[in-house]
Amino acid sequence: MSRPKPQKRATVHDIAAAAGVSRGTVSRVLNGGYVSAEARAAIEAAITEVGYVPNNAARALKMRRSQAVAFVALEPHSLFLDDPNIGSIMLGANAALSLADHQMVSLVVESARDTERVARYLSGGFVDGAIVVSARTRDPIIRVISDLALPAAFVGHPPDLDQSIPFVGIDNAGSARAITTRLRSGGRRRIGMIAAALDRDSGIDRLNGFREALGSLFDADLVVEVPHYDYGSGVKGMRELLQRDSGVDGVFAASDAIAAGALEALREAGRSVPGDVGVVGFDDSTWAVRCQPTLSTVHQPAKELGSCAAQLVLRQLNGEHLEPGGQLLPTPIVWRDSA
Amino acid sequence: MSRPKPQKRATVHDIAAAAGVSRGTVSRVLNGGYVSAEARAAIEAAITEVGYVPNNAARALKMRRSQAVAFVALEPHSLFLDDPNIGSIMLGANAALSLADHQMVSLVVESARDTERVARYLSGGFVDGAIVVSARTRDPIIRVISDLALPAAFVGHPPDLDQSIPFVGIDNAGSARAITTRLRSGGRRRIGMIAAALDRDSGIDRLNGFREALGSLFDADLVVEVPHYDYGSGVKGMRELLQRDSGVDGVFAASDAIAAGALEALREAGRSVPGDVGVVGFDDSTWAVRCQPTLSTVHQPAKELGSCAAQLVLRQLNGEHLEPGGQLLPTPIVWRDSA
DNA sequence: TACCAATGTGTGAACGTGCACACAGTAGGA
DNA sequence: TCCTACTGTGTGCACGTTCACACATTGGTA
Numbered sequence: 001m002s003r004p005k006p007q008k009r010a011t012v013h014d015i016a017a018a019a020g021v022s023r024g025t026v027s028r029v030l031n032g033g034y035v036s037a038e039a040r041a042a043i044e045a046a047i048t049e050v051g052y053v054p055n056n057a058a059r060a061l062k063m064r065r066s067q068a069v070a071f072v073a074l075e076p077h078s079l080f081l082d083d084p085n086i087g088s089i090m091l092g093a094n095a096a097l098s099l100a101d102h103q104m105v106s107l108v109v110e111s112a113r114d115t116e117r118v119a120r121y122l123s124g125g126f127v128d129g130a131i132v133v134s135a136r137t138r139d140p141i142i143r144v145i146s147d148l149a150l151p152a153a154f155v156g157h158p159p160d161l162d163q164s165i166p167f168v169g170i171d172n173a174g175s176a177r178a179i180t181t182r183l184r185s186g187g188r189r190r191i192g193m194i195a196a197a198l199d200r201d202s203g204i205d206r207l208n209g210f211r212e213a214l215g216s217l218f219d220a221d222l223v224v225e226v227p228h229y230d231y232g233s234g235v236k237g238m239r240e241l242l243q244r245d246s247g248v249d250g251v252f253a254a255s256d257a258i259a260a261g262a263l264e265a266l267r268e269a270g271r272s273v274p275g276d277v278g279v280v281g282f283d284d285s286t287w288a289v290r291c292q293p294t295l296s297t298v299h300q301p302a303k304e305l306g307s308c309a310a311q312l313v314l315r316q317l318n319g320e321h322l323e324p325g326g327q328l329l330p331t332p333i334v335w336r337d338s339a
Numbered sequence: 340m341s342r343p344k345p346q347k348r349a350t351v352h353d354i355a356a357a358a359g360v361s362r363g364t365v366s367r368v369l370n371g372g373y374v375s376a377e378a379r380a381a382i383e384a385a386i387t388e389v390g391y392v393p394n395n396a397a398r399a400l401k402m403r404r405s406q407a408v409a410f411v412a413l414e415p416h417s418l419f420l421d422d423p424n425i426g427s428i429m430l431g432a433n434a435a436l437s438l439a440d441h442q443m444v445s446l447v448v449e450s451a452r453d454t455e456r457v458a459r460y461l462s463g464g465f466v467d468g469a470i471v472v473s474a475r476t477r478d479p480i481i482r483v484i485s486d487l488a489l490p491a492a493f494v495g496h497p498p499d500l501d502q503s504i505p506f507v508g509i510d511n512a513g514s515a516r517a518i519t520t521r522l523r524s525g526g527r528r529r530i531g532m533i534a535a536a537l538d539r540d541s542g543i544d545r546l547n548g549f550r551e552a553l554g555s556l557f558d559a560d561l562v563v564e565v566p567h568y569d570y571g572s573g574v575k576g577m578r579e580l581l582q583r584d585s586g587v588d589g590v591f592a593a594s595d596a597i598a599a600g601a602l603e604a605l606r607e608a609g610r611s612v613p614g615d616v617g618v619v620g621f622d623d624s625t626w627a628v629r630c631q632p633t634l635s636t637v638h639q640p641a642k643e644l645g646s647c648a649a650q651l652v653l654r655q656l657n658g659e660h661l662e663p664g665g666q667l668l669p670t671p672i673v674w675r676d677s678a
Numbered sequence: 679t680a681c682c683a684a685t686g687t688g689t690g691a692a693c694g695t696g697c698a699c700a701c702a703g704t705a706g707g708a
Numbered sequence: 709t710c711c712t713a714c715t716g717t718g719t720g721c722a723c724g725t726t727c728a729c730a731c732a733t734t735g736g737t738a
Contacts, residue, residue, distance in 0.1 A: 011723095011724055011725085012724070012725070012726095013724080021687075021688085022687065022688045022689075023688090023689095023724090023725085023726095024687070024688060024689075024726090024727090025686085025687060025688080027725075027726060027727085028686090028687090030726095031726075033686090034684090034685050034686050034687085035686075035687090036685085036686060036687085039686085039687085051486065053459070053462040053463065053487075054463065054724085054725080055400070055463060055464045055723085055724050055725070056459075056460070056463025056464050056465050057396055057399040057400045057405065057463065057464040057465060057723090057724080057725095058400050058464070058693090058723070058724035058725040058726090059463075059724080059725055059726080060396040060465075060693095060725095061394070061396045061397050061400050061693050061694065061695090061723090061724080061725075062692075062693050062724080062725045062726050062727085063693085063725080063726070064693075066396065066465070068460070068465070090447060091447065091449065094447045094449065094453070095449070098449075098450065098452055098453055098456065101456065103446070103456055103457070103460045104446070104447065105444040105445070105446060106444070106445045106446075106447070107442070107443070107444060107445075108429065108430065108433045108443065108445075110430065110433065110434070110437075111437065113437055114433070114437055117437065117440065117442055118442070120392070120395075121395070121407070121442045123392040124392065124393065124394060124395025124396065124398075125394045125395050125396040125397070125694095126395050126396060126399075126405070126407070126465060147390060148392075231625070231629060260629060264629070286570065290570060290599060290603070292631065350693095350694055350695085351694070351695070351696095352694080360717075360718085361717065361718045361719075362694095362695085362696095362718085362719090363696090363697090363717070363718060363719075364716085364717060364718080366695075366696060366697085367716090367717090369695095369696095370696070370697095372716090373714085373715050373716050373717085374716075374717090375715085375716060375717085378716085378717085393694085393695075394693090394694050394695070396693090396694080396695095397693070397694035397695040397696090397723090398694080398695055398696080399695095399723095400693090400694085400695075400722095400723050400724065400725085401694080401695045401696055401697085401722075401723050402695080402696070402723085403723075464724095
């Protein structure tokens with residue numbers, strides 16, 4: 001595994017020599033400062049001629065800044081493919097970082113091997129900060145960031161999140177309460193839930209909100225737990241729910257993908273939606289409009305979540321001291337056909 | 340915008356001092372070499388005590404290698420959200436790079452501003468190579484990579500691709516021909532196509548394959564062009580196709596998302612599928628199984644595309660000289676209910 | 679004349695790392 | 709005894725950049 005060095009590239013020295021000046025002057029042309037018109041012209045000519053590009057690694061070493069921010073997706077396999085929010089969050093973060101002339105680099109964490117490598121990468125000076133999405137309780141990455149005091153922001157927050165790290169999220173409990181209440185106000189009495197991802201704040205809070213909204217109507221037997229927010233979990237979860245109680249007339253699915261799966265299972269079982277059973281989801285993802293019937297759901301401002309998280313990191317990078325805690329973005333309910 | 344430097348971090352000097360040895364010995368502990376047992380023990384103790392982490396930026400500068408490979412997604416907005424393949428390709432690439440202990444960093448290019456910044460990033464020494472997905476004809480990024488002679492691989496290849504850059508793809512024309520032929524062999528006569536992304540090789544080749552398969556049956560009037568591979572384009576495209584000829588009995592959609600949209604438009608128009616109209620898609624994405632009816636489609640080995648592209652980059656990084664050209668992965672046809 | 683400010687340029691040091699080299703001590707064989 | 713091989717350690721340099729400083733020239737003012 002002997003790896004040949006890449007071919008030599010032009011440096012500030014080379015263009016200084018070509019333009020007949022010193023490297024200091026070249027640096028001033030690149031970064032601003034007093035430079036005479038003729039020197040500037042000669043240097044710019046030399047730069048375009050040899051096709052010089054500055055070496056970011058050297059700059060990062062000297063400046064202790066890379067102008068890059070990591071976007072860490074702590075996602076198991078299926079989620080990354082089925083969760084439509086992650087893409088929107090990324091695009092929102094990228095847009096905000098782009099405006100501040102920062103490069104977003106996104107890192108996928110799938111395995112333990114990935115975790116260790118990403119931790120090394122984050123601590124190695126290649127990035128100035130990090131946006132962390134969908135962290136689970138006690139994820140090692142959180143520890144690394146906290147130990148390093150790397151400027152960071154979370155999208156959603158795990159229960160044991162270090163209080164010094166700011167976050168942006170939505171009011172999962174409140175939103176779940178609101179949509180469950182509306183479902184209930186339609187006159188439905190036997191309302192179940194397909195709960196998912198109970199190792200994350202989002203999963204736990206949605207379940208809590210559901211329980212609060214039902215009050216005395218709540219029946220723990222009508223809560224089916226599935227591991228992930230995906231379609232397949234929805235199909236299985238709904239089958240299980242029907243088996244536990246064939247009289248359910250309402251279902252709160254912890255995500256749109258789960259709701260779509262539930263619709264499939266209900267079709268299988270010959271139940272009509274919303275006639276026999278009302279179904280509501282969560283996310284307002286592309287799933288919501290392509291289902292039959294279209295889903296009533298909680299709109300999640302994914303793009304805004306991304307850009308807000310980016311802002312939180314950028315503000316820390318500018319030396320601002322953020323008061324601890326986070327902010328919650330509003331989540332309007334979208335009422336469609338499924339309930 | 341005065342930005343404070345991050346707090347000082349421990350360096351090799353610090354742990355050398357703490358362990359009572361020289362920096363060279365510390366370096367040998369980290370990278371292998373002759374070190375006595377007691378020196379090693381003292382150094383390792385010092386490392387864990389002060390929580391030392393090596394500075395990758397300095398290492399990258401010295402070694403001219405970063406152990407990182409860029410994954411460049413040249414995707415307009417809608418595609419990144421609607422194309423399920425991009426996620427699988429990413430995961431495949433990440434897995435392969437992970438095994439070789441390389442960090443995958445993915446960069447999103449949405450705007451002209453992004454293009455310029457990503458070009459700078461790629462040329463700045465932060466990555467050793469690049470995987471480029473879904474490049475369009477004459478994309479500036481291609482030029483940058485080619486000028487820099489950055490080890491790279493493409494997933495799919497634009498028509499004017501520099502021959503020295505290897506690629507991995509699928510036989511779009513052959514696959515389109517195959518599935519169109521099977522659709523035709525069911526006895527259908529008025530077969531249309533919803534063609535998309537005609538500024539890319541994939542879009543062009545799928546259209547060509549369709550034309551070849553139909554031969555004399557081909558009617559240019561039954562080809563509707565839409566800009567993207569997404570659901571919305573499918574709905575609009577199918578409406579347009581029905582307007583042009585209400586007698587169509589078969590449709591080849593350039594992607595599963597488009598096919599799903601077409602199903603929606605057909606439902607709107609009161610046509611049954613596959614009774615009145617047979618529909619086939621392309622990608623075998625999650626769309627295919629969640630449609631009603633489920634889609635007959637071309638399976639695209641997204642994960643393998645990602646890992647193959649990663650291998651191509653890794654081989655160049657190991658100094659291997661690749662013969663020009665690319666490789667095409669097989670694409671089995673999956674026959675389901677929609678045709 | 680002497681002094682200061684403004685403009686323009688060159689030089690040395692440092693960021694943190696890895697590697698080549700020099701050097702020291704020990705052991706074994708001719 | 710001398711030469712060589714092996715193990716172990718310290719030092720100087722280079723990677724490419726930016727910044728602080730020194731220095732030079734000009735023109736205006738006390």
